[in-house]
Amino acid sequence: MEASNLLEHQRREFLAxxxxxxxxxxxxxxxxxxxADPPPETTRVRLxxxxxxxxxxxxxxxxxxxxxxxTDWEYLPLGSRSGGIDAIVDGRAxxxxxxxxxxxxxxxxxxxxVVLAGVHGGCYELFCNESVRAIRDLKGRTxxxxxxxxxxxxxxxSMLAQVGINPAKDVNWTTGRGADAKEVFASxxxxxxxxxxxxxxxxxxxxxxxxxxxxxxxxxxxxxxxxVVIAHRDFVARNPVATKRVLRSILKAAxxxxxxxxxxxxxxxxxxxxxxxxxGLEVMKSTxxxxxxxxxxxxxxxxxALRLHEAGMLKSTPQKLIAQGTDWRFLNELKQELKx
Numbered sequence: 001m002e003a004s005n006l007l008e009h010q011r012r013e014f015l016a017x018x019x020x021x022x023x024x025x026x027x028x029x030x031x032x033x034x035x036a037d038p039p040p041e042t043t044r045v046r047l048x049x050x051x052x053x054x055x056x057x058x059x060x061x062x063x064x065x066x067x068x069x070x071t072d073w074e075y076l077p078l079g080s081r082s083g084g085i086d087a088i089v090d091g092r093a094x095x096x097x098x099x100x101x102x103x104x105x106x107x108x109x110x111x112x113x114v115v116l117a118g119v120h121g122g123c124y125e126l127f128c129n130e131s132v133r134a135i136r137d138l139k140g141r142t143x144x145x146x147x148x149x150x151x152x153x154x155x156x157x158s159m160l161a162q163v164g165i166n167p168a169k170d171v172n173w174t175t176g177r178g179a180d181a182k183e184v185f186a187s188x189x190x191x192x193x194x195x196x197x198x199x200x201x202x203x204x205x206x207x208x209x210x211x212x213x214x215x216x217x218x219x220x221x222x223x224x225x226x227x228v229v230i231a232h233r234d235f236v237a238r239n240p241v242a243t244k245r246v247l248r249s250i251l252k253a254a255x256x257x258x259x260x261x262x263x264x265x266x267x268x269x270x271x272x273x274x275x276x277x278x279x280g281l282e283v284m285k286s287t288x289x290x291x292x293x294x295x296x297x298x299x300x301x302x303x304x305a306l307r308l309h310e311a312g313m314l315k316s317t318p319q320k321l322i323a324q325g326t327d328w329r330f331l332n333e334l335k336q337e338l339k340x
Contacts, residue, residue, distance in 0.1 A: 052196060056273070065249055085230070091232055114232075118228050126195075129192070152181075161313075265277055
């Protein structure tokens with residue numbers, strides 16, 4: 001069975017089981033009235049299927065899409081950690097959750113990406129071997145990242161720049177040459193690894209490495225988003241109502257992740273996004289899914305853009321990047337509409 005058909009089959013299986021259990025009511029979907037928006041300009045939306053379960057709100061959001069007027073939604077099974085943002089740039093996907101950091105170089109390069117909202121914080125942890133006690137100790141060392149330009153690479157570059165290390169010159173990046181970067185670190189071939197979503201839980205279960213920084217706890221990183229919603233600029237321009245309705249679905253789902261992590265962890269198991277319930281539950285409980293309600297995502301982009309601009313990784317100023325690569329109007333409206 002093709003990957004896309006498999007995902008759809010799994011979704012239908014889950015919905016059938018959920019209907020018998022009254023899951024709509026248990027998830028808080030029943031009885032919710034929508035804001036008085038006009039119908040969506042399109043009833044079709046394409047999102048990304050990525051192997052990171054901190055993106056659970058966008059998968060759970062499918063339970064809202066029909067209520068929002070969509071009849072056709074697709075999660076592109078790209079099977080790549082880098083494919084999500086590329087799919088947005090190429091127009092193969094319309095809107096998706098993604099890390100907050102990798103859009104910055106894309107916006108700087110003039111790609112048609114727009115950041116719409118912050119969703120949550122706290123899903124990155126920096127694992128190191130015993131020879132590394134602080135970020136400054138990474139000078140001259142080898143961090144492993146999934147790919148250059150990815151969220152782990154850009155975030156760690158920002159952290160290095162924060163302590164005066166030039167990320168382009170003072171460290172020896174490795175991507176594992178096609179191997180899983182986590183396994184490169186676990187095998188002892190790298191000194192550090194920026195774990196994301198379920199990766200920290202997996203390394204802890206194996207007793208690999210030690211955490212020297214947790215973005216859920218350690219300032220200033222704990223003050224900023226790790227994941228946001230991005231979209232193709234043309235999709236937003238053509239479909240503002242549909243954009244708002246997709247974003248509303250994701251943010252409602254984020255609230256469910258915060259209020260009922262056990263049930264969402266079981267949802268992830270049923271949908272086979274993460275079959276290890278304890279790991280799914282750890283991620284749901286450790287991720288700050290209510291951040292979208294009170295934190296300003298512009299602060300996150302400005303903070304990291306300034307670090308990267310000073311390090312020479314971005315040509316544009318933070319002000320220019322924010323002006324050309326963000327659209328907060330939907331988020332501002334939804335913060336008012338969805339007040340608890």
